[in-house]
Amino acid sequence: MTIEKYLVKSASLSALFDKIKASGKVVQAPVKKAHTVDFMPVNAFNEITDDYIVTTQSAKSVAFPRVEKLFKYTKAKKEVTIADYAINTIPEVVMWGVRPCDAAGVSPLNAIFTWDVDDVIFTTKLKRTTFIGFSCQKSDACCFCTSVGGNPGATAGSDILMTKLSSGNYLAEIITEKGKAIQVLAPEFFEETPSEEKEKNLAQVPIQFNYLEIKEKVDAYFESDIWKAQAQRCISCGTCAFVCPTCACFDIQDENHGKVGQRIRNWDSCCFSQFTIHTSGHNPRESQDRRWRQRINHKFSIMPDRINAYGCIGCGRCSRACPVDMNIMEHLIGISQLAKK
Amino acid sequence: MSRIGVFVCHCGENISATVDVEKVAQVAGEMGDVAFSLDYKYMCSEPGQALVQQAIKDHNLTGVVVSACSPRMHEPTFRKASADAGLNPYMCEMANIREHCSWVHERSEETTEKAIDLVRMMVEKVKYDKPLEPIKVPITKTALVIGGGIAGIQTSLDIANCGHKVILVEKEPSIGGHMAQLSETFPTLDCSQCILSPRMVEVAQHPNITLMTYSELESLEGYIGNFTAKIRKKAKSVDHSKCTGCGDCWNKCPSKKIPSEFNAGLENRTAIYTPFPQAVPNKPVIDKANCTYYKTGKCKICEKFCKAGAIEYDLEDEIVEIPVGALVITTGFQVKGTDFFPEYGYGQYKDVITGLQFERLASASGPTLGEIRRPSDGKVPEKIVFIACAGSRDEAKGIPYCSKICCMYTAKHAMLYQHKVHTGKSYVFYMDIRSGGKNYEEFVRRAIEEDKVNYVRGRVSTVYEKNGKLIVKGADTLMGGQPVEIEADMVVLATASVSRCGSEDLAQKLHISYDAYKFFAEAHPKLKPVETNTAGIFLAGACQAPKDIPESVSMASGAAVKVAGLFSKDEMSREPIIAVVNRMAPPQFSSCVGCFLCQTACPYNAIEREEIKDRNGNVLKTLAKVNPGLCQGCGTCVAFCRTKSIDIQGFTNEQMYSEVMALLNA
Amino acid sequence: MTEFEPKIVAFVCNWCTYAGADLTGTSRIKYATNVKLVRFPCTGRIDFMLLLKAFGEGADGIIISGCHPNDCHYTSGNFHARRRWIMFRGLLNFLGIDTRRIQFSWVSAAEGGKWADIVNSTVKSVRELGPYNDYKKVADFLETEVTNG
């Protein structure tokens, strides 16, 4: 559908929230917690904070949580009965306050979970989720969405995008049918189109490099000391992957407790030293530079080649969270500056 | 996937009375991986074992769970049965539904449920059992016997006569123990010394026996077949290789006022001394604590008079390390002193003495040359009272058990008194007369009927002195508890036999257990009376419980046979329940990171360093390695290892983990 | 309503407490059925993780028992265990885990009576504490939904 534009008074925002809640949807929104700002199920508008550049963790967990129960099983005498994941129990969710970068992360993630067979649990969850984006007025030194094809007001991935105007009111862009459905819930709050221009109300994020160039360099410099140089200080924890909106690696485990048990899917990370270890004991990525190369390679070369989507949307979460300041933007700039081959 | 057989035992009524064994077998049959299950009246019986073996063959079982008594009881039985049927013995486990279930609970749903849980637990364990091969270790064919009393003497001679080396350690200057102190022995009244001394001499002269008197065990390390004993040879201050035992030294020694241990304090000895004339070895030692020279630095009279020049004051304690394959503990007992009894005058009345002191009075080699005379004034007692059960069978005194020998030796004492003092009157106060044993009852009757000893059934409430007499107040329960008062010249207390002081320390040095009264504990009250819980260490004599001579001697021979049996092979196989460090493919080699914290944790120094090298000899990794000869399988390292790289066979992490899972997830 | 029957596991060493419990049986001393023994070679072998596992699998109480100090069949396993328990107990308490539900004891091969006493008194005290619901909530692996934490 073509994008429809409305004005939503800042005053009506909370009322809009209430309407959505009243419709029975689960609303997840950024909440100020003890140490972080993260998406949490909320009941009242005042639980929500808007004081964040991006949340510590991405919005991906709405469809790809850190622990996912795939099915349960029960043993009786010598028989085993399996109870599949009850797809129909998945609630309608509204992700409120998603940043454009996060929203942009949805499509690569979806591409991964659907590239051969559909991952029904993931896709169903995604289908039942409405993303209400809020474009960025603030950014920090870690942001580089503009370098990977996004921008602080990008609509891609959001169903509705809210942009705060100088008046304090919001420009609401209805982007999809799902978004439309929200508007239908409370048409009274969606007023006539604002005169004011959207762009000048957005954060300024300078372009640092050309991501198309990165792909080319990554392919050209597969064998290169740059990976060693960049990975030296990396301590191979999984933080970057766990906060990343597009990282999709997982580990399947069976949790057995006597007669009952379940199969679960857990987040995993290609940075862990044991990630690719073979039964034989051989590990194709046994040193950190190999794992770092894989990470960049996967996001900027393998994904575009295989599923025609880039694995980095420039939110900068990994740079903020990294315990040893592996700043991905800095590294990407470094890569982009490598001589053409 | 394993195929497990579960065999539920009724143990006659012992289990089936409170546990629904049929149900246990039926539910077990429904457990995962259980291919076969049955219940049977006596699983350990010949046909019972046959059932297990048949099932192993018919259902080609990969594991067996026998749900019966404690594994400490029958694990070996069923492991052997399984092995004979072609199953690796370590694939057989026992679920203890008797000691830990049927015997401690009433019949109820819960009891049966618990039995089922215990079976499920062991089924899970068996799943993770791995076939193991016993570890072969060489045997040092030398036995260490600790204690040179009659038990130690007998066991040493028996072992030595089987052709094995024996080291007999005695802490006193001479062997002989209590038996050497006795006058005559019941029920035959033959002279103790006369039958003992030949044995003592035989020990001293036996080519296979090394006698170490005046010595004590310092420490013991190692395990069955391969112990290392450290023995402290206390400085004798006399070079026995030179000493002729002429006796000049002790005749000349000026410090003569030392109570003689051998004569139970009824006579004094000198500082340089042999305990008694027939001592073996019959050569003196200097009792440093009481020697003038050692106390003041002056004297040296013995040195002056020693023609052989054998006195060496500056000899020091020597600690020798001896490899031995087995030990027999024969440290014996001791008797309570009269001072233990406030009601009998706290030991302040000279003429209230212990049975052991009476033995010395009655002994021809004793202070009175065998005449019964009062310690106080040397008068021959006209009236003498013997009090049996002095301390024994008395909760209040903390000695609820029966000292066993008192009834007999009291009868003997009374008899000897009557034989020596024909005009004398003797009384015996007793609770019950316990005279089980060949010719024992007849012996007591002789005392009563022929020697006219007056037996009074009742306890003595008090004894006190009144103008030279000992007033003994008691009651005669056979006369309706009417008070009895006797003016005696002498009172003999059959004081309780108790464990030797220091037996606790010794037990800890040996890592054997002991009972509430500090007597050493046998491995099984009926079927393993001479074994301890520590393989290779055996018991004989009164260190296990009060015993008379024939019992001690037979137990000693029993222990000797156990040792000889062990020594009949050149090597023995040990349970392969030991720790192992995991190994995996390069470049990891093992998950062990070589922090070697396990090394400090291991009580046996069994953890060694193993270097993994490449072809050029460069060390790629250093990891921990367990020496299977030294590891005893305690598993302390296992619980301690952060990376879970070390595990213990038979009690692996997977097994303990799944046992807990199984117990809690019915 | 029927009285709450706590689930209690006992981790005991083979040489002292297991033998002691055998003696309890041989002496026909009665105790509660709630307690089930797991046999270890030595208290030194008992991995502290197994205590957490036991609670995680729904135990309401735990008994840990071995040889008295100086009586360890392996000379020092119980000493190592003692240090481990001292540290671990402090940690559990700091984590808010109820250490009143864990009974540590030394029971020798000769103390059949003491074993029965330990079992019965532990069952009694854990019964008074009631089911360990706080922990069961945490351990309820099938139901607890993991939101974006």
Next chain:
Amino acid sequence: MVDIKKKANELLAANAVQVVIGFEEGTSGKSRAIFAQDAAGVDKLIFNSQCVLNLAVYLTKHEIKKLGKPAIIAPLPVMRAIIQLASEFQIKESEMAVLGVSPEGKLVEFQTFAAIESYLKDFKIAMDEKEKEILAKISNMSLSERFDFWMQELGECFKCYACRAACPMCYCHKCAVEQNKPQWIPVAANNLGNLEWHAMRAMHLAGRCVNCDACHNACPKGIPLNFLTKLMMVDAKEIFGQDGPSLKDGHLLSTFKPNDKENFIR
């Protein structure tokens, strides 16, 4: 800093070491590790209050070992880590140079690890007042409050293992959480999995923690998990008198005293 750089250059020039492990200016005001192999690298070296990472963590990394013999810039926590690592046979005196940094930021040179240990005697491992307060606050909660508090905090954990990766004592190449026979620690980052992971980690650091807080600083969720190991540290000191790492005394849990005191064993 001047003298540290000077020393670093000397060592590199003399080829006494091939790499200097230190701190450099990072992005957005952070500091980070640098592995200086020449004067240009040394020139980047800095040292300030921002330098919270425990550099000792790199001493056991095979990627870093490949760079050659290191010299490491060592403030107190790094010195402590070095002693502990040495006592666990993970590093050798002969295979590294230590450029100590005194609390005043002055260079302290050490010829031997023993020298480091004795230097540390003057700087007892301990918590500051603020930390003591927090520890007390947690300890003074009721049992259930404490349980809820930790469930709340640990509930945040998503098992990225940054705490482990940043800890100089977590050098095992196959951590217990990666052992799956049996699966001691649930892989899932759920309540139980998180509780068991952090409890185990604390026990594994009992008597080994050097109180550098690297784990906490590394945690992207800001969980105060360092207080679990701090408690272990305090108990080790109060109950067993263990006062910081030592080359000789043996490990807290692999040694014992027959008279160790407890009040809970019947």
